[in-house]
Structure formats: C-alpha cells, structure tokens
Amino acid sequence: MSYRRDLTTQEAVIARMTATMARRGPDAGGVWIDRHVALGHRRLAVIDLAGGVQPMQAEEQGRTVASLIYTGEVYNFVELRDELRGLGHGFRTRSDTEVVLRGYLQWGERVVERLNGMFAFAIWDVRSEELFLIRDRMGVKPLYYYPTADGVLFGSEPKAILAHPKVQPRVNREGFCELLTFAKNPEATVYAGMHEVRPGQIVRVSRRGLTKHRYWALTAQEHDDDLLRTVDNVAGLMEDIVQRQIVSDVPLCSLLSGGLDSSTVTAMANRAIADREGGRIRSFSVDFAEHGSAFVAGDFHKTPDTPFVRDFVDHIGCDHTEVVLDSRSLADRDLGRAVLEAADFPLSVSGDMFASLYRLFQAVRQNSTVALSGESADEVFGGYSWFHDPQTVNAGTFPWIAANISKAFDGTQVLDPGLRERLDLAGFEADSYASAIAETPQLAGESAAERRMREISYLHLTRFVQFLLDRKDRMSMAVGLEVRVPFCDHRLVEYVFNIPWEMKTFDGREKSILRAVARGLLPRSILERVKSPYPSTQDPAYEQAVREEVAEMLEDRSHPAAPLFDRAAIRGLLAQPLGNSSSLPGRAGLERARSIGAWVKAYDVQLDL
Incomplete structure (x- = not known):
C-alpha cells in the first residue's frame, strides 16, 4: 500500500508476493488493485467452495466501497449473517468472508469485537482510503507488516513481504535475540523493520500515518462460581466450541496424541458428529518406527503416545490412522529446506518436531x-510441570526458561563467545520478562500466591503459546491443511484465566478442571496419564544425519554463517558419542547450528550484530 505511487502499474510485484502464499492457499488466487492499494490472496477453500472467492469487494449504489482479503474461520458467521440481513444487508455467497466484509460496512472496525474464531484479515476502505490489519484475539492466525515511507507492506508470512524488491532480509541484535530466546515479545520479529500484528490488535494505516490499538486483552475478574458450576460451565463452553468448529464443507479430522487435551476434543467432536450426522470422526496420530518398543523415558518425554492412542480408539471407536515416520528421514535435506521455507525463521532446537x-x-x-x-490446553488450564514447581514459579523469569528442562533446549553454546557477549541474552530475557509482568492484569484483594499464578498464566497465554501456535500454523498451512484450536476460543480463555489457582488444582493434579470435564468421556488410562509433550525421536540415526550436515558446514570456511559460530565448541559436540535423550543438550546445539546456517544462506540474510 502506497499513498505516493500509482500501484496499478505494480501488478507483477503483487503477483510475486501473492505467489509466495500458494501453499497456504492451494485452491485459488486473485489480485485486486486500486490506485493506492494492491491486495493479493491465495485461498484454502473450506466454507462455500464456489462462492468465497477473494479479494472480495462490497458495493453500494454501483461503486466499490471496500475490499477484503481474509484467512481463517469465523465460527459464529451464521448468526452474524442473520443479524446483518435483519439490518438490510444482502448476501451473494454462503461464506464467512462476506459476513466479515458486510459486518465492516455495518460496524466499521468494531466488527472484530463480534467475531468468534481464528482469523487475520486486511480491509481497504475505498471511501476513506484507509487500510485495517486485524488479527484474532489469541493469535492463531499470523499477520506481518512492514511500514514504508508512504504506506505499508503486509502478508500472512514474512516471505510475502521479503518478496518485495525494496525489502532485504536484515537482522540486527534485537532480532537475533528474538531468534535465540524463548521470550516471544509481542509485535517483534527476527527481521529488522518488520512487525507482527499483535493478537487482539488492529493496525490502521491512513494518510496521517500508522496507528494501532488492542481491541481485546485478558482482564482480571472475580470468579464467583463454585467448583461444580465451574466444571459445568467449562464443559458447556467446550461442547459449544467443538460443535461450532466441526462445521466444514470439506473433510474434517482430529489430531490425536493419547493425552488429555486432544482426547477430550476428539471425544467431543466424535459425539457431536454422531448426534448430527450419525457418523464418527476420523483421527490421526504420529509415532516413529520402532519407537514404541525402543522408547526410553526421560525428563521431557515420560511415556510413548501410541498405547494411550490405542486405548482411546478402542474406547471411542473413531476412524483412526497411525502415521509412522522413519526417524532418519526427518533429517532429509529437502525436507529441511521445505520446513525452513514454511517457517521463514531458523527453527527452535527441536528441529525433528x-x-x-x-x-x-x-x-x-x-x-x-x-x-x-488439542493445542493450548496446557497454557489455558496449567498443564506444564513447571506450573507446579514452587522454585520455578518464583524464579523471577519466564518459568519455561527457569525450568531445568529448558537447559536441554538452549543450544547457544555453539555461538561465537564474542557474539554471545554482545547479544547479552540474559539481559534481553530480563527486559522481556519485565515487560510481560508489567502488563499482567491484577485483581484487588488477591493473595500473593494467587497473583503470582495469574502472572504465570498470563505469561503462557501471551508469550509461550505463540511458539506453539506459530509452529502449528506454518507446518500445517505449508501443506494446505487448516488446523483449528478449540482451546483458544476467547470465551474459554477468559473464563479459565479467572478461575482461582486453588480451584484449578482442586484434585492435586495438573489441569484438574479439564480432567473433571473429561471424566466419563475418556478411558481411565488417559485420565490418569501424566503430561507428555509432542514426541521427539530418540533414534541415533536422526542425530547422525544432523551431525553430517553440520560437519559439512564447519568445513566450508566461506559459509556466510561461519562468523556466528564457535568452531571449537561445534567440534566438541561432534566428537561426543551418539546418544538418545541423555544427549539432548548437545543435539540442541547441533540443531541450532544447522538451522541458523541453512537460514542465513538460503535467505541471504544481512547480519548487523
């Protein structure tokens, strides 16, 4: 978008930027250009396959008044469409896209306050020549922007912005710190000059400049419901959420890990589908070849998923498929490039995930x-082990950083010592933590212990969850798969955020409220299962493949990322014997070197550190 230029001459540029989103939207594409704005869209068709074509325009008295590009799903679009019809609006399609567009004409930017869903969209108001960039409350769908001297570039992923000829991938100290730490500061990105629309935020661009405001944020409220009513309310919310999120004009399934979270969602979806259609849900799980027989419990992964998945399938009777992966193939270089291109950033130190x-x-x-x-239930209900460790809770930093397990995923020992000193990662983490704590809502009269647990919950719901949602979005949309996240429904998040911690852990376990909701839905083995994260391969063949790639990079002294690394430290890691989970810190360093090296070279990153 540019106020000084006539963008009708820039069709090739917008086409190139739009093409980068082809994997996110494999079904259709389109471009709409006005004098000062060019909108490009790639579509993954889910609702109204024929009618929801974008960019979508709204007309009044024969002239275009607004144009919209939109990604995601609005789950209450049927009710909103009925309301808008009552207000005199007509509809040409059955799509939720048109509901958002007509809603904007009726309510302006405040339409977003009425939407229940996961979404990111841009609206150009032809009448006022203003652009609105809007993101859902929890940040399930991404949206990036890059201010220019007379406007803004934007896209669902950095690659769309980087495809513009005037933008170079440049990384400064702050961006590199974002890359290396688990702080996830709102609006910040790795790339200098590029920003991310914050969850629950509206960015408005006009001739007067760029402004932004939050239309939604977590607030502290008194919780007056007793335990029984609290469990009933959460159960009712979950039932409504799942029923709304199974609406689709294309085949739908559930991702199943055999844990409490995904099992609860799958069981509720299966029951809703049976009641509505007389069918059953299809589900998928993942495991590694020979993982079940060779699994070794550790601090991070305590139990394999497959036995619990099979218990669930036997109990529910869903249509299930086990996807079994070969560990070494996860280090395949073509796969690594595909994953990097999907993420646009170097991966965290768990590349196999x-x-x-x-x-x-x-x-x-x-x-x-x-x-x-089932993503995000741990952040909402308090499922991670560090929620329940007083030392970690009171450590005065992000609890996932304070937890011992985080040391296994550091990986920064491979960086040049001088670079580490200049970066001052500890200082960056401290500043990030202080900023997050400063914005945490407080409730008058709350005890010190309850106030601290509210802070811990807020940190997870606004910082940590973004790592997981970003990973899920990039990896799924890169293959044209839409993943919905019922636990990120803002009504549920708001309600559970204000349940006192003592009530959240009433049975002495993690996720007590969710466990109570699931009782009667799930087999006992899953109800009693201890939290186990998404699986990581323990096969030494995977680590060996990573080592081979890092060793090649180490030998290439002309590699553009070479100045970033401590060659002696990397050689030391390569000299260690192959292992499984016990060697995770060493593997993390190798993963870090491999990913950063591949990114710097593939993206021709300019480093200003």
Missing part, C-alpha cells in the same frame, strides 16, 4: 483439509 509435524500434516492432508487440535 517441526519436520515430523510437517510429515504428519502431509499425511493428514491426503484425507482431510481441516483438523482439530
């Missing part, structure tokens, strides 16, 4: 276009 998610989603996409996920 990204690669296995990508492969899982590829397999799911062969049968389904939409998948339900």
Whole structure:
C-alpha cells in the first residue's frame, strides 16, 4: 500500500508476493488493485467452495466501497449473517468472508469485537482510503507488516513481504535475540523493520500515518462460581466450541496424541458428529518406527503416545490412522529446506518436531483439509510441570526458561563467545520478562500466591503459546491443511484465566478442571496419564544425519554463517558419542547450528550484530 505511487502499474510485484502464499492457499488466487492499494490472496477453500472467492469487494449504489482479503474461520458467521440481513444487508455467497466484509460496512472496525474464531484479515476502505490489519484475539492466525515511507507492506508470512524488491532480509541484535530466546515479545520479529500484528490488535494505516490499538486483552475478574458450576460451565463452553468448529464443507479430522487435551476434543467432536450426522470422526496420530518398543523415558518425554492412542480408539471407536515416520528421514535435506521455507525463521532446537509435524500434516492432508487440535490446553488450564514447581514459579523469569528442562533446549553454546557477549541474552530475557509482568492484569484483594499464578498464566497465554501456535500454523498451512484450536476460543480463555489457582488444582493434579470435564468421556488410562509433550525421536540415526550436515558446514570456511559460530565448541559436540535423550543438550546445539546456517544462506540474510 502506497499513498505516493500509482500501484496499478505494480501488478507483477503483487503477483510475486501473492505467489509466495500458494501453499497456504492451494485452491485459488486473485489480485485486486486500486490506485493506492494492491491486495493479493491465495485461498484454502473450506466454507462455500464456489462462492468465497477473494479479494472480495462490497458495493453500494454501483461503486466499490471496500475490499477484503481474509484467512481463517469465523465460527459464529451464521448468526452474524442473520443479524446483518435483519439490518438490510444482502448476501451473494454462503461464506464467512462476506459476513466479515458486510459486518465492516455495518460496524466499521468494531466488527472484530463480534467475531468468534481464528482469523487475520486486511480491509481497504475505498471511501476513506484507509487500510485495517486485524488479527484474532489469541493469535492463531499470523499477520506481518512492514511500514514504508508512504504506506505499508503486509502478508500472512514474512516471505510475502521479503518478496518485495525494496525489502532485504536484515537482522540486527534485537532480532537475533528474538531468534535465540524463548521470550516471544509481542509485535517483534527476527527481521529488522518488520512487525507482527499483535493478537487482539488492529493496525490502521491512513494518510496521517500508522496507528494501532488492542481491541481485546485478558482482564482480571472475580470468579464467583463454585467448583461444580465451574466444571459445568467449562464443559458447556467446550461442547459449544467443538460443535461450532466441526462445521466444514470439506473433510474434517482430529489430531490425536493419547493425552488429555486432544482426547477430550476428539471425544467431543466424535459425539457431536454422531448426534448430527450419525457418523464418527476420523483421527490421526504420529509415532516413529520402532519407537514404541525402543522408547526410553526421560525428563521431557515420560511415556510413548501410541498405547494411550490405542486405548482411546478402542474406547471411542473413531476412524483412526497411525502415521509412522522413519526417524532418519526427518533429517532429509529437502525436507529441511521445505520446513525452513514454511517457517521463514531458523527453527527452535527441536528441529525433528517441526519436520515430523510437517510429515504428519502431509499425511493428514491426503484425507482431510481441516483438523482439530488439542493445542493450548496446557497454557489455558496449567498443564506444564513447571506450573507446579514452587522454585520455578518464583524464579523471577519466564518459568519455561527457569525450568531445568529448558537447559536441554538452549543450544547457544555453539555461538561465537564474542557474539554471545554482545547479544547479552540474559539481559534481553530480563527486559522481556519485565515487560510481560508489567502488563499482567491484577485483581484487588488477591493473595500473593494467587497473583503470582495469574502472572504465570498470563505469561503462557501471551508469550509461550505463540511458539506453539506459530509452529502449528506454518507446518500445517505449508501443506494446505487448516488446523483449528478449540482451546483458544476467547470465551474459554477468559473464563479459565479467572478461575482461582486453588480451584484449578482442586484434585492435586495438573489441569484438574479439564480432567473433571473429561471424566466419563475418556478411558481411565488417559485420565490418569501424566503430561507428555509432542514426541521427539530418540533414534541415533536422526542425530547422525544432523551431525553430517553440520560437519559439512564447519568445513566450508566461506559459509556466510561461519562468523556466528564457535568452531571449537561445534567440534566438541561432534566428537561426543551418539546418544538418545541423555544427549539432548548437545543435539540442541547441533540443531541450532544447522538451522541458523541453512537460514542465513538460503535467505541471504544481512547480519548487523
């Protein structure tokens, strides 16, 4: 978008930027250009396959008044469409896209306050020549922007912005710190000059400049419901959420890990589908070849998923598929490039998790276009072990950084010592933590212990969850799969955020409220299962493949990322014996070197550190 230029001459540029989103939207594409704005869209068709074509324009008295590009789903679009019809609006399609567009004409930017869903969209108001960039409350769908001297560039992923000829991928100290730490500061990105629309935020661009405001944020409220009513309310919310999120004009499935979260969603979806259609839900799980027989419990992964998945399938009777992956293939270089191109950033130090998610989603996409996920329940209900460790809770930093397990995923020992000193990651983390704590809402009269647990919950719901949602979005949309996240419904998040911690842990366990909701839905084995994260391969063959790639990079002294690394430290890691989970810190360093090196070279990153 540019106020000084005539963008009708820039069709090739917008076409190139739009083409970068082809994997996110494999079904259709389109471009709409006005004098000062060019909108490009790639579509993954889910609702109203024929009618929801974009960019979509609204007309009044024969002239275009607004144009919209939109991604995601609005789950209450039927009710909103009925309301808008009552207000005199007509509709040409059955799509939720048109509901958002007509809603904007009726309520302006405040239409977003009425939307229930996951979404990111841009609206150009032809009448006022203003652009609105709007993102859903929890940040399930991404949206990036890059201010220019007379406007803004924007896209669902950085790659769309980087495709513009005037933008170079440049990284400064702050961006590199964002890359290396688990702080996830709102609006910040790795790339200098590029920003992310914050969850629950509206960015408005006009001739007067760029402004932004939050239309939604978590607030502290008194919780007056007793335990029984609290459990009933959460159960009712979950039932409504799942019923809304199984609506689709394309095949839908559920991602199943055999844990409490995904099992609850899958069980509720299966029951809703049975009641509505007389059918059953299709589900998918992932495991590694010979993982079940060779699994070794550790601090991070305590139990394999497959036995619990099979208990669930036997109990519910869903139509289930086990996706079994070969560990070494996860280090395949072509796969690594595909995953990097999907993410646009170097991966965290658990690269096999990204690669296995990508492969899982590829397999799911062969049968389904939409998948339900149990992601974010741990952040909402307090499921991680560090929620329940007083030392970690009171550590005065992000609890996932304070937790011992985080040390296994650091990986920064491979960086040049001088670079580490200049970056001052500890200082960056401290500043990020202080900023997050400063904005945490407080409730008058709350005890010190309850106030601290509210802070811990807020940190997870506004910082940590973004790592997981970003990973899920990039890996799924890269193969044209839409993943819905019922636990991110803002009504549920708001309600559970204000349940006192003592009530959230009433049975002495993690996620007590959710466990109570699921009782009667799930087999006992899953109800009693201890939290186990998304699986990571323990096969030494995977680590060996990573080592080979890092060793090659180390030998290439002309590699553009060479100045970033401590060659002696990397050689030390390569000299260590192969292992499984016990060698995770060393593997993390190798993963870090491999990913950063590949990114700097593939994206021709300019480093200003």
